[in-house]
Amino acid sequence: MTVTTAATKDAQRAAIDESGWGARFKFFQPHNPAFWVYVIGVGAGAIGMIKYFGPALGGTYRLAVTSGIVFFGIYLIPWLIFLRRQNRYTAQPGKLLATGFVWGAVAATFWIALPANTALLEIWTKLLGPSGASTWGAGFSAPIDEEWSKGLGLILLIALAPRLVRSAYDGFIIGAFIGLGFQVSEDVLYAYNNATSSFGVGQLESSLFILALRGFAGITSHALFSAVFCAGVMWILGRAPGERRIGRGVAACLAAMFLHFAWDDASGLFAWSNFLIVVGPYLILMPLAIGTLLVVRRLASAKERAWMRELLAPEVEAGVIDPPLLDAVSGLHKDRRHYRKVVHSRHRARHLVESAGDLAQEIAAAGGQETERVAHARAEVLRLRGT
């Protein structure tokens, strides 16, 4: 039996309502025009993909494409595990994230970015000459075409799940999944292109080379750029109360585009030093990109952390969750690290934080009502706390 004040219970209901946590995502929405735009985009992208890879799969480059798909399919696994861990606070349903991933992998790449980049690169070649375009063309094209094509996926998901996609952190996580889809799709395309540049000689070695090259560079690639860009889009749109920060949103979008530009045109930016051309992307741009990501993640999570605190406040009042556990489940990495010290066990701290997250999830799914599942989740927290 829990004892809570009316004020905390009202705040809890308000947090559930504002965050949309617990709402279900249904993909098939024939009444929703955004659904049809999504279907058109992914359909046209799939046709583009078949046209691009189809001849290769039936001919000389079959090994390059299939090995690329297998290698980058395996490469995807640790990324999904990592991003699942980031999908905390008012976590997004897997089906919604998968919808974003498919947009990034199929529509953003093969429907929009591929034809747009081809044309824009040629425009830069005409304006800057072949040499200038080879130095600057990629960085002047990809941040525009690719960040926008991925960002459009977020706009569609907002229209498909308006209750679920509310905060900047929602944009951050969904953006990461859209970007990951784009990244893996592009990696397979690079494996194929690299094999064609050697006219089909050593296709397996070629795919392994691309896996090593793009696998490491993938740390600061599309998933990161899109997470920052889409968090910026959410700040501009301001879909959660008090979260409209147009200046911050524009800055985040521009930061993502600048990082993308700098990564693509590192040879031009560091042209004055042969040493930096080689190591600059890893010693300067990679830390800069990761630093930007961490700052954006911290800022973006503020609203979600506040919701989490409000959602669990009645449980704190009732003594089910103690304040250090509330700090850990609604806090940052340093708060969770601190909690490990408080309970003197990494293992136990992880279990307690996860069980508190489960309780929050069940309360949200039940709309703040008492259900059997809420009672069970609460009992689990108490069991793990040993009270």
Added chain:
Amino acid sequence: MTTGIPGWVPVEHRWFGLDRRQMKPAVFVLVVALLLIYGWPALNAIVPWDNPTRAGDVLNLGDGATAVPPVGWQLEDGTLVSDRTGVSPTSDNVKLVKAGTTIQMTGASFNGTAAQFLDQVIRSEDPEADISAAPATFTTASGLVGVVRSASGSGGDELLAAFKMSKSDPAAAPALLVEVAAVPGEFQQVSREIDTFLRSITSGVNE
């Protein structure tokens, strides 16, 4: 007010069965996507090429290898020696265009002879291609020996030339493919320029 049933669109918000409230984001996405997909190609179509090769221009093929392009062709891809930019001989690309004729040069890494390289190219690009003429030896002015094959059809004429970019150790040297494609009736008009261009290819200063 909505009925509260998921998926139920109140009648005042319907437009041909669609929910008008979600029309704005859907139209925004469609318009921006179409602008990116068709806007850039449309702009590209009205921006003309203006990068003609001039007397004295020398193409940089990497590792000191060069070629002298015919004067007055549009250089759409490739680096000139005067650009002072690094070029890898195994990934360089050159594209020269004049009217209905295109010259495409592609560097690649390949272990073997120029003839084996050309066979690999034909096998990988289009094994069914109607390349009727037998391979012929072609020697450049600097003494670099390559292999040439040609093809003719209703779509026009094509010439493929393959070189290994070293006279002393060709087997391990980077390979260079030159593909010339011309619309019907065009090849004869530029054949002398193409012959001079192919003969100008050098394998590098260290050779």
